[in-house]
Amino acid sequence: MKTEEIIGHPLYQLNLILWLLQPLKDNYPLRPILNELGYELFAIGPTMSLSPELRDRIASTSVQCDSESEPDLMLSKDGVKEFVIIECKKQLFGSESNTAKQARALLLQTGEQFNISIALPVGANPDIHLIYVSKHSSSKLYTGNLCEISEELKKIGFDVLPVGSIGIESKSNSIFLCDAYGEGKIPDQMRKGIGKKIKVQVFEEDEDPIPLFYIPWDPNVSQSDEISAYCEQVFRERILSNLIIRIGKATPPRTIEINYDELLNESTSSFYERWRSKNIGRTLRNCCRDLINNALKGAQENFDKEKLPQPLRGVSLKIKSDEDKEAVIDSITKLRVDKWLKEEDSQMNFPIIDDDI
Amino acid sequence: MDIGHIKNREQAIDSLSGYTQARKDELDKKTLGKGLVKSYLLETVPANSHEPDIELVFRNIGMPLGRIDETLYTVWNTNEKKHFGFLEKLIPRHPVIYTMEDSKDSDPLVKRLVDNTHELDRLWISGWTFDRLWQKVLEINPKYRYGRLAFEHQSIFEVDSDEIDEDDDIEETEKSESEEKAGLYVESRASRFTIVDKLETIQKSLPKLQENYYPLHSISQLRFPSTGRGGHDFYYNGKVTNRSDSFTDHRAHLLYVLKIYKGATEDAEQKAWYSIEKTTLQLQGKFTTLHGAPVVMKFGEPISTQTFEKWIASTFQRKRNRFRLWGNPIRLGTNKVHVYGADRHLWQSIFLEITNKHVVAILPKGTCGNTIHRLVTNIQRYIDPGVDVWIGEQNYKDLVSRATDKREIKYEN
Numbered sequence: 001m002k003t004e005e006i007i008g009h010p011l012y013q014l015n016l017i018l019w020l021l022q023p024l025k026d027n028y029p030l031r032p033i034l035n036e037l038g039y040e041l042f043a044i045g046p047t048m049s050l051s052p053e054l055r056d057r058i059a060s061t062s063v064q065c066d067s068e069s070e071p072d073l074m075l076s077k078d079g080v081k082e083f084v085i086i087e088c089k090k091q092l093f094g095s096e097s098n099t100a101k102q103a104r105a106l107l108l109q110t111g112e113q114f115n116i117s118i119a120l121p122v123g124a125n126p127d128i129h130l131i132y133v134s135k136h137s138s139s140k141l142y143t144g145n146l147c148e149i150s151e152e153l154k155k156i157g158f159d160v161l162p163v164g165s166i167g168i169e170s171k172s173n174s175i176f177l178c179d180a181y182g183e184g185k186i187p188d189q190m191r192k193g194i195g196k197k198i199k200v201q202v203f204e205e206d207e208d209p210i211p212l213f214y215i216p217w218d219p220n221v222s223q224s225d226e227i228s229a230y231c232e233q234v235f236r237e238r239i240l241s242n243l244i245i246r247i248g249k250a251t252p253p254r255t256i257e258i259n260y261d262e263l264l265n266e267s268t269s270s271f272y273e274r275w276r277s278k279n280i281g282r283t284l285r286n287c288c289r290d291l292i293n294n295a296l297k298g299a300q301e302n303f304d305k306e307k308l309p310q311p312l313r314g315v316s317l318k319i320k321s322d323e324d325k326e327a328v329i330d331s332i333t334k335l336r337v338d339k340w341l342k343e344e345d346s347q348m349n350f351p352i353i354d355d356d357i
Numbered sequence: 358m359d360i361g362h363i364k365n366r367e368q369a370i371d372s373l374s375g376y377t378q379a380r381k382d383e384l385d386k387k388t389l390g391k392g393l394v395k396s397y398l399l400e401t402v403p404a405n406s407h408e409p410d411i412e413l414v415f416r417n418i419g420m421p422l423g424r425i426d427e428t429l430y431t432v433w434n435t436n437e438k439k440h441f442g443f444l445e446k447l448i449p450r451h452p453v454i455y456t457m458e459d460s461k462d463s464d465p466l467v468k469r470l471v472d473n474t475h476e477l478d479r480l481w482i483s484g485w486t487f488d489r490l491w492q493k494v495l496e497i498n499p500k501y502r503y504g505r506l507a508f509e510h511q512s513i514f515e516v517d518s519d520e521i522d523e524d525d526d527i528e529e530t531e532k533s534e535s536e537e538k539a540g541l542y543v544e545s546r547a548s549r550f551t552i553v554d555k556l557e558t559i560q561k562s563l564p565k566l567q568e569n570y571y572p573l574h575s576i577s578q579l580r581f582p583s584t585g586r587g588g589h590d591f592y593y594n595g596k597v598t599n600r601s602d603s604f605t606d607h608r609a610h611l612l613y614v615l616k617i618y619k620g621a622t623e624d625a626e627q628k629a630w631y632s633i634e635k636t637t638l639q640l641q642g643k644f645t646t647l648h649g650a651p652v653v654m655k656f657g658e659p660i661s662t663q664t665f666e667k668w669i670a671s672t673f674q675r676k677r678n679r680f681r682l683w684g685n686p687i688r689l690g691t692n693k694v695h696v697y698g699a700d701r702h703l704w705q706s707i708f709l710e711i712t713n714k715h716v717v718a719i720l721p722k723g724t725c726g727n728t729i730h731r732l733v734t735n736i737q738r739y740i741d742p743g744v745d746v747w748i749g750e751q752n753y754k755d756l757v758s759r760a761t762d763k764r765e766i767k768y769e770n
Contacts, residue, residue: 023650023749029710029717043644044633074644118644207690212710212719214633214647216697233687237697241706244683248704249475251417269633270645330676333683 001208001226003170008135009227013088013168014072015213016175017133020200021075030211031200033177034075037193042076042083044215045274048109048117061156064096069105071130077189080120082127084187085109085161089134095149103149106130107160129162129187136167136178143181166194175201175209217268219280229338236340238267239288240295244332252319258292259314260285285313291340298331299324360440366426369443374604376457381587381602392459394604396611397467398480398595398618399452400727403626409476411452415444418473432456434466441466447608451480451615464596475704480595480618481730484508484737485746487576487593489757490614497768498582500557505580505590507551510572510742513679514660514667548572556582571657575742581610593734613768620760622726625652628748629729632722650749652718652729656741659713665692668740669711673698680735682707700728729753 006012020034021041049068050058058065073086085106093099107130109117115124132146143165150160164184169176178197179186186194203209210227216234242263250256264272264284275281292315296303302324303317319325363369373394380393401408415422415432420441422430428446432454433439441463442456456463471477482490487506494504550573552559567573580588583601589610590598597614599607631649660668672678673686673696684698692713700707707728708719718732733753736744746753760766 018647024653025747025750025752028653028655029715041646043646046644204690204692207693207712210689210695212651212695212708212717214631214719230687230689234695234697237685237687241684241697241699245699245704245706248683248699248701251474271633333676333685 001210001230003209004135005225006208006210006227007168007170007175008090009225010072010088010090010221011213011215011218011231012210012227013133014215015211016168016200017073017086017088018214019211020177029201031198033193033198033200034190037189038077039075039084039190040077042074043118044073045070045271046074046118048105048114050105050108051113051116054108054113057158063104063153063156064101065104065108066101067105069102071106074118080124080126082187083114083118083129084190085128085130087130087132089132091134094145095152100149103146104153107150107153107163108158110159110161127187129164129185131186132163132165134165134167136169136176136180143184147183166190169197170209173203173205174199175203215269215271218271219275219284232341233338235267236291236337239263239291240332240335242266243292243295244329247317247319247325247328247332250319250325252321252325255316255318257308257314257316259308259312260288260292261313263292263314264288287341289314291337294337294340295332295335296328298334299327302327302331360431360443363425363431366429369425369429370604373443373455373457377599377604377607378602381600384587384600392457392463394599394607395456395458395460395463396597396599396607397454397456397463398597398611398615399454399471400478400480400595400622400725401450401452401476403723403725406723408449411444411446414474414476418470420470447612448615448619450619452477453611453615460598467596472702475702478702478725478727478731480615481727481734482591482593482595482618483730483733483753484575484577484593484742485733485754486618486621486730486757487579487591488574489754490579490581490591490617491576492758493617493761493768494579494581495556495560498556500555500560502556502582503553503580503588504556504559504582505551505553505578505588506559506563506576507578508549508573508575509577509593509738510548510575511739512548512664513739514664514671551578572742575737577738581614583607583610593738613766616766617757617760620763620766621756622730624751624756624760624763625729625748625753626720626726628751629718629720629726630722630724631719649720649722650751652720652732652753653747654716654718654733654736655745655747656714657743657745658741659692660740662692662713664740665711665713669694676701679739681731682709684709686711700724700731702731703728 019030020032021039022032023035024030024032047068047070055067071085071087075084075086076082087106109128112122114128115122146163146165150163153160162185164186165181166186167178169178176197176199177194179191179194180196201209210230213234216238217231243258246256246258303319306316308314308316319328360372363372377394412422419435421433422444423433424430430444432441432444434441441458442454444452444454447453454467471479491506577593578590580590582588583603583606585602585606587601589607590600591614597611601607628650629652633645633647669686672680672682673684681700681702682698683701684696686694686696688694694711696709698707699705703725705724705728706721707724710717716736720728733746
């Protein structure tokens with residue numbers, strides 16, 4: 001994989017930030033600079049709705065703004081004294097794009113609006129920043145665009161959050177966080193910690209700098225590049241390992257229930273619950289069903305299969321003996337398939353919105 | 358020895374004690390005729406999971422238990438049509454088997470027993486855990502007493518052979534007893550090394566020896582001197598041989614070590630368990646956040662590409678591999694793979710980054726802390742005896758010390 005592609009991928013960026021928040025001794029295998037600076041993970045993908053009052057005010061202007069946003073991460077520091085909203089982006093966006101609508105909804109998360117969004121006392125007064133993370137670019141356009149969108153809102157009388165960006169750069173087999181974008185504003189302590197740029201990861205010449213992914217896959221991220229293939233593999237492995245765990249734990253004779261929704265939920269650290277509500281549940285269930293059928297193909301004589309009763313979706317496998325169980329485990333182990341999320345399905349059903357995750 | 362007539366705890370303990378005394382007398386006269394009392398320390402499930410019905414587990418694997426009282430049972434070997442020994446639920450999560458069978462019979466039987474159910478595992482006492490237990494031995498015993506330490510490191514992934522003996526752990530633990538019977542001791546491997554000397558002598562010499570010879574960090578056996586004569590030999594795989602003249606003293610030592618091990622395991626789990634959970638800490642909001650810390654095992658020196666390849670192939674292309682892992686490695690470089698797989702013995706999830714410089718493990722919540730102990734034990738034995746292990750910012754070596762201090766586990770003998 002090309003390192004430039006990796007560091008530009010929002011799922012890499014998101015997982016890198018999660019690693020930078022981990023407690024790690026002696027900066028190994030990464031330097032957890034955010035943990036070092038005292039930041040903690042407050043939430044992954046929190047839903048932040050604009051209040052009726054703000055929506056009313058926006059409706060009276062010509063500004064295009066989402067009424068609800070789900071930034072990738074929210075960090076906190078010193079309890080609830082400081083918050084940093086983080087959004088990972090693959091590419092620049094202009095003021096007319098869908099991403100700009102989301103940016104406005106995030107920029108408006110100030111004061112009372114923010115406190116209501118995350119259930120703080122209405123009168124609380126935390127420091128709040130909005131930070132965009134993307135691949136480093138020497139162009140100032142990126143932060144410039146954000147500042148421009150922010151200025152537009154200010155001009156028509158809205159309070160906005162201070163906004164800045166952090167770049168991810170790859171140089172000489174190292175990954176750096178950069179803060180070299182004059183116009184934007186990131187929290188003072190973060191600025192001091194990162195300086196102009198700081199090395200957070202070192203990797204070998206012939207290896208990809210991908211850390212273990214806590215969040216391996218997202219339906220809204222483009223599925224076409226090489227790193228997406230890695231994400232798809234991880235998603236597949238997590239489904240197969242959860243499948244094999246169910247079978248491995250069973251003592252024959254036993255009927256094992258494979259509920260697709262449960263399996264998908266376990267394999268996505270419960271994020272599937274969210275995606276299911278967004279009409280991609282059916283597509284993922286079908287892909288999961290096909291993957292499981294493929295995995296069990298080599299041992300069809302070793303179990304009796306039945307559909308789970310409605311409304312459950314899945315199958316039950318009746319395994320009679322230890323030998324049958326071993327044959328099923330072998331069949332799953334031998335499965336070799338790279339592409340299991342079908343492209344036509346993804347194009348048809350996954351609502352890909354820019355690179356929003 | 359027939360134990361079929363035993364009806365209560367008193368008779369059981371008397372029988373084990375009498376047997377112990379007789380064997381100790383034989384040992385002293387170097388005329389050992391029967392097997393010593395051996396204890397096998399087992400592990401069931403993480404503390405917050407449902408503890409399996411131990412009677413059902415043993416029945417399913419063809420070794421039904423006969424209840425003596427609430428925590429003590431006889432163990433029947435259906436295949437051999439005779440009693441194998443006793444099982445005692447000494448503390449929650451840790452049943453112990455006591456047997457008088459010869460190691461050559463009991464070791465394979467216990468191995469089969471554990472291999473045949475995901476609800477039981479053996480204790481995996483890593484070199485680092487032994488290192489801390491050794492400090493306890495020094496703290497609680499007079500320095501003129503004799504101690505015994507064995508070290509074992511086999512660089513099996515450096516050899517060009519596909520045959521890896523899965524029963525090696527049996528071979529090793531039975532060796533010392535059979536050697537004793539034969540009255541001789543043979544060093545069969547260059548990396549196997551035993552010290553028997555006064556505690557003060559070992560205490561003085563060991564740090565220097567370890568500094569000069571790295572495999573000596575991989576302690577695989579430790580003797581706790583008994584309060585009377587002899588001692589209790591703890592092996593890395595949870596087997597303990599009673600070479601003392603007291604079964605009561607033996608049992609007290611098992612309890613002491615089990616409490617420490619349980620505390621260390623629970624601390625490791627608390628620290629390491631990764632979960633993405635919805636939290637409702639706020640008054641109204643529901644947020645998803647992440648808990649837990651990665652386990653980082655860093656090698657002193659990078660291992661060679663050949664060793665790395667052999668290790669990955671032996672582990673993930675073999676059903677019965679030493680590390681008891683399942684998964685399909687995702688290649689991310691010559692010396693780097695990711696595995697989103699499972700502990701093949703306990704059938705629980707584990708995510709691993711394995712490179713020629715380190716292993717990083719993420720343990721999803723519920724995955725047993727014993728998986729960490731097994732990983733560390735096997736890495737010390739086969740990859741790097743001096744591997745540096747951290748769970749977040751907590752040093753693995755200190756888990757044992759912390760477990761004893763925090764829980765105020767006292768040596769009561």
